[in-house]
Amino acid sequence: MGKTFHRPKTMTKNHTHYCPGCTHGVAHRLVAEVIDELGIRDRTVGIAPVGCAVLIYNYIDCDFQEAAHGRAPAMATGIKRVRPDLVVFTYQGDGDLASIGTNEIIHAANRGEKFTTIFVNNAVYGMTGGQMAPTTLPNQRTTTTPSGRNTTSTGMPIRLSEMLATLNTPGYITRQALIRPKYILKARKAIKQAFTYQLENRCFSLVEVISTCPTNWGMTPVAAVDWAEENLLAYYPLGDIKTPA
Amino acid sequence: MKGNEAIAEAAVRAGCLNYFAYPITPQSEIAEYLSWRLPEVGGVFLQAESEVAVGYMIFGAAAAGARVFTSSSSPGISLMSEAISYIAAAECPAVFVNMCRVGPGLGGILPSQADYFQSVKGGGHGDYRLLVLAPASVQEAVEMTMMAFPLAEKYRNPVMIMGDGLIGQMMEPVAFPEGLAQEPSNKDDWATNGMATRNSERRNLVKTLYLDAQEANQHNLKLKAKYDRMKQEDVLFEPYRLGGDYELLIVSYGTMSRVCRTTIDNLKEEGVEVGMIRPRTVFPFPEKAVFDAASKDSCKHVVSIEMSMGQLVEDVERSVRGIRPVTWYGKCGGEVPTPEEVSAFLKEMLSERSVLRTDLNGGLYGQDVS
Numbered sequence: 001m002g003k004t005f006h007r008p009k010t011m012t013k014n015h016t017h018y019c020p021g022c023t024h025g026v027a028h029r030l031v032a033e034v035i036d037e038l039g040i041r042d043r044t045v046g047i048a049p050v051g052c053a054v055l056i057y058n059y060i061d062c063d064f065q066e067a068a069h070g071r072a073p074a075m076a077t078g079i080k081r082v083r084p085d086l087v088v089f090t091y092q093g094d095g096d097l098a099s100i101g102t103n104e105i106i107h108a109a110n111r112g113e114k115f116t117t118i119f120v121n122n123a124v125y126g127m128t129g130g131q132m133a134p135t136t137l138p139n140q141r142t143t144t145t146p147s148g149r150n151t152t153s154t155g156m157p158i159r160l161s162e163m164l165a166t167l168n169t170p171g172y173i174t175r176q177a178l179i180r181p182k183y184i185l186k187a188r189k190a191i192k193q194a195f196t197y198q199l200e201n202r203c204f205s206l207v208e209v210i211s212t213c214p215t216n217w218g219m220t221p222v223a224a225v226d227w228a229e230e231n232l233l234a235y236y237p238l239g240d241i242k243t244p245a
Numbered sequence: 246m247k248g249n250e251a252i253a254e255a256a257v258r259a260g261c262l263n264y265f266a267y268p269i270t271p272q273s274e275i276a277e278y279l280s281w282r283l284p285e286v287g288g289v290f291l292q293a294e295s296e297v298a299v300g301y302m303i304f305g306a307a308a309a310g311a312r313v314f315t316s317s318s319s320p321g322i323s324l325m326s327e328a329i330s331y332i333a334a335a336e337c338p339a340v341f342v343n344m345c346r347v348g349p350g351l352g353g354i355l356p357s358q359a360d361y362f363q364s365v366k367g368g369g370h371g372d373y374r375l376l377v378l379a380p381a382s383v384q385e386a387v388e389m390t391m392m393a394f395p396l397a398e399k400y401r402n403p404v405m406i407m408g409d410g411l412i413g414q415m416m417e418p419v420a421f422p423e424g425l426a427q428e429p430s431n432k433d434d435w436a437t438n439g440m441a442t443r444n445s446e447r448r449n450l451v452k453t454l455y456l457d458a459q460e461a462n463q464h465n466l467k468l469k470a471k472y473d474r475m476k477q478e479d480v481l482f483e484p485y486r487l488g489g490d491y492e493l494l495i496v497s498y499g500t501m502s503r504v505c506r507t508t509i510d511n512l513k514e515e516g517v518e519v520g521m522i523r524p525r526t527v528f529p530f531p532e533k534a535v536f537d538a539a540s541k542d543s544c545k546h547v548v549s550i551e552m553s554m555g556q557l558v559e560d561v562e563r564s565v566r567g568i569r570p571v572t573w574y575g576k577c578g579g580e581v582p583t584p585e586e587v588s589a590f591l592k593e594m595l596s597e598r599s600v601l602r603t604d605l606n607g608g609l610y611g612q613d614v615s
Binding site: 041042043044045047048054057061062063064065066067068071074075076077078079081082083085086103104106107 | 313
């Protein structure tokens with residue numbers, strides 16, 4: 001009998017530094033599996049974010065550039081414009097993409113840049129220690145909203161994927177989740193679809209993945225999954241938000 | 246040709262076919278020119294959403310191994326300075342053209358040299374340097390643009406061409422020297438150009454994060470060694486009338502140095518000998534040339550003449566090392582000092598009633614206190 005489950009070729013043997021219950025490892029693995037499946041490792045360039053996943057290149061084994069906070073879409077644009085034959089993906093958190101990097105992602109999507117963005121939304125700033133993110137839910141406690149997010153002074157959580165979907169330029173925008181196997185299987189399909197659109201030189205593609213941060217949410221990994229399913233999925237509905245015509 | 250357009254064409258002739266930019270006066274002609282010229286030669290032209298984004302498009306493209314450049318003016322360079330710090334840290338070659346305008350803040354759109362500190366001391370965070378070329382004519386701007394790309398690749402470091410609005414807007418005859426264009430260097434050992442491109446199973450990383458203190462120190466020592474090498478190998482300057490027994494030594498660069506040349510010629514006719522060192526690279530700075538010229542027995546005084554409020558003078562003072570009094574004269578830009586004004590200032594300095602001081606903290610230097 002052959003092996004039915006193995007380490008993707010595009011993943012290194014390193015153990016991740018992520019906290020127990022964090023879904024970054026799942027997201028990394030899905031990306032690596034898709035890169036393997038499409039056979040594109042030797043022409044893929046990833047852009048590492050600022051945040052917990054800055055060391056993504058310790059785990060995903062292809063060429064990588066390390067971005068400044070929020071600027072990955074501009075770097076990806078630079079690469080794709082001068083080397084359209086390369087496959088480029090950015091991997092960005094919610095603070096990165098939905099706060100400091102909104103300008104870059106909106107314009108990259110609007111120009112229809114042919115790269116793929118993995119947007120990890122866990123409703124909190126992870127590496128800096130659990131501060132409010134633009135995606136933090138109303139009344140959610142964070143280290144900068146100790147009494148819960150007050151939407152009167154901080155506004156409502158941003159649904160960045162829906163915002164991007166309003167652009168008239170064709171694109172693939174989808175929201176998936178990494179919190180249970182049934183969601184993860186769909187997320188994998190979406191990530192493969194996103195890279196496929198890029199390979200077809202068809203459109204900009206973005207896969208938002210609803211993720212957990214048990215450490216900064218102050219929950220056990222199991223409780224975090226339940227909380228995310230009950231609360232995050234209610235505010236951030238799953239499914240394709242926009243597909244290229 | 247107009248300076249800005251000449252720079253744009255020089256980049257194309259230098260083999261740089263990738264340009265990302267955001268419009269800003271007084272250099273938007275560079276983007277306008279390249280918007281039709283680059284497609285003609287199969288190059289990449291992209292108007293970005295901001296100078297912040299431009300900086301990272303340059304970073305991404307340079308890190309992927311492409312020859313790439315942008316142009317802007319002072320406020321735009323401030324916005325790009327974040328990326329410039331990263332590009333220097335990541336050791337990627339790229340060229341930035343700054344057609345300086347009056348600052349601070351919005352300042353104005355007229356020519357200035359007020360970005361001297363920003364250009365030569367580092368506009369962004371951290372210990373890094375740019376190799377900064379300062380042209381004084383459209384012809385020199387063309388030549389420096391063509392030199393900039395091989396220099397950036399030699400050092401794997403950003404190179405800046407620090408002009409001013411006058412260089413960009415002025416029309417002068419130009420020639421594009423064939424010999425200056427060089428083939429891009431091989432970047433396979435570090436660029437993220439895809440493993441298949443370099444036929445390798447080893448991936449490349451372009452990064453600036455050094456969490457380990459020792460590694461961070463080693464990385465900075467490596468960068469410092471590079472900047473020290475620039476000081477050994479690529480200092481450029483032009484001496485002017487240093488053969489005679491000059492009483493005064495001027496240090497001036499760019500557009501301002503042209504006014505000084507006229508001043509020096511006029512004063513010679515009146516029997517006053519003045520010499521000049523014109524730095525062509527402001528980093529690395531021609532420290533030794535300035536020191537040697539200041540050391541001449543006849544030289545009584547050194548004066549930095551600049552379109553900024555006392556920035557170049559700090560490098561001049563440093564280079565003169567206290568052996569001669571150093572004075573500043575200048576304007577912030579916009580209004581370019583005329584030969585007559587410079588001449589009047591120099592004569593005042595040489596007159597007996599002058600009490601000009603060298604004490605930079607005294608608040609007296611460079612002012613008429615008669």
